[in-house]
Amino acid sequence: MSAPPAVRVEGLVKRFPRRRPWSEVLRAPFTRPRDEVLRGVSLEVGRGEFFGLLGPNGAGKTTLFKILATLVLADEGEVRVDGIDPGADPRGVKARLTPVIADERSLYWRLTGRENLLLYAALYGLAGAERREAVERLLRAVEIDEASERMVGTYSSGMKQRLLIARALLSRPSVLLLDEPTRSLDPVGARRFRRFLRSELVDRQGCTVLLATHDADEAFELCDRLAVLDRGTVVARGTARELAARVDEHRVRIVVPDDQVDAAIRLLAAEGRAARAEEVRPEAGWTALRTTVEGGAAAGAALLARLVAGGLTVGEMAPVPVPLADIIETLTGGHRG
Numbered sequence: 001m002s003a004p005p006a007v008r009v010e011g012l013v014k015r016f017p018r019r020r021p022w023s024e025v026l027r028a029p030f031t032r033p034r035d036e037v038l039r040g041v042s043l044e045v046g047r048g049e050f051f052g053l054l055g056p057n058g059a060g061k062t063t064l065f066k067i068l069a070t071l072v073l074a075d076e077g078e079v080r081v082d083g084i085d086p087g088a089d090p091r092g093v094k095a096r097l098t099p100v101i102a103d104e105r106s107l108y109w110r111l112t113g114r115e116n117l118l119l120y121a122a123l124y125g126l127a128g129a130e131r132r133e134a135v136e137r138l139l140r141a142v143e144i145d146e147a148s149e150r151m152v153g154t155y156s157s158g159m160k161q162r163l164l165i166a167r168a169l170l171s172r173p174s175v176l177l178l179d180e181p182t183r184s185l186d187p188v189g190a191r192r193f194r195r196f197l198r199s200e201l202v203d204r205q206g207c208t209v210l211l212a213t214h215d216a217d218e219a220f221e222l223c224d225r226l227a228v229l230d231r232g233t234v235v236a237r238g239t240a241r242e243l244a245a246r247v248d249e250h251r252v253r254i255v256v257p258d259d260q261v262d263a264a265i266r267l268l269a270a271e272g273r274a275a276r277a278e279e280v281r282p283e284a285g286w287t288a289l290r291t292t293v294e295g296g297a298a299a300g301a302a303l304l305a306r307l308v309a310g311g312l313t314v315g316e317m318a319p320v321p322v323p324l325a326d327i328i329e330t331l332t333g334g335h336r337g
């Protein structure tokens with residue numbers, strides 16, 4: 001029999017009591033309205049996969065993580081972690097799956113970074129040289145080695161975040177849940193940290209990773225596959241390339257002579273297209289405009305023919321990549337929780 005997937009959820013539903021202002025509670029004290037924050041979510045994550053969950057605020061990403069980590073019970077649906085049902089064997093799931101749900105308060109602020117890790121390493125059953133080596137290696141890996149003698153209370157948010165991940169790795173999880181791991185890092189630190197995540201978690205430890213993030217570029221860089229969650233529903237899933245292909249909107253760059261920019265914008269507006277002058281190259285006498293085309297290459301060619309028929313001189317017309325964040329926004333309809 002083949003091994004079960006690392007994580008499988010099927011038809012997951014979670015309802016929370018609606019948070020109501022007191023005035024409303026007093027008006028209807030005996031009604032208990034509930035909001036459905038997960039509405040039948042199904043996902044399967046293979047072993048060793050780096051899987052991304054993208055979606056706007058309030059989409060339900062953290063709730064899904066909490067259910068997987070046995071911190072919250074689902075109202076309906078099925079959950080399996082390495083084939084184990086958390087309802088029947090929560091300890092079995094806890095032994096395999098470690099959540100890093102940004103909660104800095106769970107570190108000991110009056111202990112140093114090293115002392116925190118040594119303490120947790122002991123709790124996870126590591127002893128002697130093995131414990132010291134694992135702690136030192138992880139302190140180096142998350143770049144806390146220089147600050148390891150300082151009390152955690154003096155650390156920046158980014159350092160605490162890195163220490164939390166080092167701590168999670170000490171438990172040698174088979175599945176790691178990362179909730180916005182680079183949220184508190186500066187752009188350079190975030191890039192270095194992403195490299196570390198991929199090499200340490202997947203390449204070295206062979207973990208399965210579920211990463212929740214708002215950062216489309218981060219998800220596309222790190223993840224083998226992604227699911228886009230919107231208001232409790234998976235609206236798209238697949239590789240980055242597959243998601244991009246779901247969006248039938250392409251951007252094109254149209255280069256016209258400077259003195260035809262207004263005419264070009266008018267022609268495009270008549271088609272209901274917004275166009276933006278992007279780069280002005282006055283020395284050459286040409287201006288690049290950016291607009292969108294729905295459909296494939298044929299739609300682009302048809303637009304070009306209409307512009308030329310409208311009297312424009314088109315020096316160049318070429319597709320430009322759609323920013324990843326825009327793809328996600330299109331897939332989720334731009335909702336905010």
Ligand SMILES: Nc1ncnc2c1ncn2[C@@H]1O[C@H](COP(=O)(O)OP(=O)(O)OP(=O)(O)O)[C@@H](O)[C@H]1O
Binds near residue numbers: 018055057060
């Ligand atoms: N304990 C709770 N009681 C009531 N409502 C809750 C509770 N926890 C979460 N919610 C609601 O469930 C919805 C989903 O929240 P969740 O934190 O899972 O979303 P998210 O995708 O992780 O959002 P974010 O990106 O902002 O972290 C939100 O509307 C939130 O207000």
